[in-house]
Amino acid sequence: MDTGKELIYRLYIQREEAFVRTDIKREFSRYEDIKNGDVEKVKENFKEIRKDFFKGKGTLSKNPLRNCMYHFVVSVGVIARICLNAGMPHDEAYTISDIYIFAADECKTTEKIIDLLEQAHIDFATRMKKLNIKNNYSVYVRHAIDYIYDHLHDQITLEQLSKNENLNPSYFSKIFSKEIGIPVKSYILSVKINTAKNMLKRSDYSISDIAFSLGFSSQSAFTAAFKKLTGKTPAKYRKELSYIAPF
Structure with missing residues (x-):
């Protein structure tokens, strides 16, 4: 697949539409809160995410539902790997990711997918909170x-x-x-x-x-x-x- 021409075209369209992607530092700051098990902060973060869910996100499909699903998969996949790197057991991190992606595939609306993503954020954060506490044990x-x-x-x-x-x-x-x-x-x-x-x-x-x-x-x-x-x-x-x- 030759991405050269498509890349030039998309970058041009993004400039014309004044499209600005989500700041990477801000995005990873939110992932850091999940990794640290800060459940309350994660809940607050998602209130902001929910206000304009697609702001700063690229278009991955012409189909709105599929586009939302793809962003869901990317987010859950990144979270699973961040938590894995922070000490969550390998099988647990990937299996939780599988469970949520499988569930998202059954969703019929973008709203349901976004609701499910919030649950995934909170679930991973809650598990990391318990893991961080466990690491302080003898x-x-x-x-x-x-x-x-x-x-x-x-x-x-x-x-x-x-x-x-x-x-x-x-x-x-x-x-x-x-x-x-x-x-x-x-x-x-x-x-x-x-x-x-x-x-x-x-x-x-x-x-x-x-x-x-x-x-x-x-x-x-x-x-x-x-x-x-x-x-x-x-x-x-x-x-x-x-x-x-x-x-």
């Missing part, structure tokens, strides 16, 4: 958190976590509770229930399948734990979600 606690997320299908115990770090269970429990703010058992349960909530929302797995995939001894044990933390049974939680759009 190596023992960071290892424990990673182990918990990698073994959600198991019945994880304090003894196993402390053994992994060659520490006395009582001593490890004190370190974990001091840094995280809640006991090990409560943290494990909260992670499993939050994962279950996402599975109930995003998948068609049965409640019993979710229960056993998260290491619960039975569906009734899972239901009791879920209700204790959310105030609802898994069935009621899923039923209520059926009336809400997934994004």
Whole structure:
């Protein structure tokens, strides 16, 4: 593809129309806020972005919806790579990006795509905020958190976590509770229930399948734990979600 003539033509049109692209420093300042996990600043930034979404952006397609979609893909792709470079796990960064791009492909209006982009900005910022907090934990606690997320299908115990770090269970429990703010058992349960909530929302797995995939001894044990933390049974939680759009 010979871009020479097209480049000359487009630059001429842009000069004639007094088109000015978004300042790169300002753009990356906004990405920096996402990387730093400054959720409130990210929300404020997007209010400005939303006011004139296409200002300073090139035309990537004659089709308005497709043009918006392409800008969405570029933005989410850049954010994923910035967060990856700042420490977000490789698979997590790219998979979140995939999820949002897949969802955007289902949107029927530019307004829906812009709404979804705001959610993506906030989602990445929220995850980076948690990651930045995690990086301040001791190596023992960071290892424990990673182990918990990698073994959600198991019945994880304090003894196993402390053994992994060659520490006395009582001593490890004190370190974990001091840094995280809640006991090990409560943290494990909260992670499993939050994962279950996402599975109930995003998948068609049965409640019993979710229960056993998260290491619960039975569906009734899972239901009791879920209700204790959310105030609802898994069935009621899923039923209520059926009336809400997934994004």
